[in-house]
Amino acid sequence: MGASVTAGAVPIGNFIPTHLVVPVLVGPHSLDRWRAVVVSEQVIQAATSTESAAAVRMARAWLVAHSARAILTFRVNVSDNPNAPERSLGEGRLEVLT
Secondary structure, eight states: OOOOSSTTEESTTOSSOSEEEEEEEOSOOOHHHHHHHHTSHHHHHHHOTTSOHHHHHHHHHHHHHTTEEEEEEEEEEEOSOSSSOOEEEEEEEEEEOO
């Protein structure tokens, strides 16, 4: 699958993503450490329903091992202006990782 070009954008490779996934980390972390988790393949795998149950479990375990305690998933809204579509995040969903 590979890391998302736009960190957390789902589906990967789509110019206009439908969702944005962000991990919730606990504790002190450097920007580089946070960035490494955000762009990881595991963030997308843990949040998408297209992955097998085993892949989702492994991705979630990896995230927990890297201090992620939850995943926030937002719908990406796109304005109807064809010349300069504006993107904004809609309502989010919080999933606690166990």
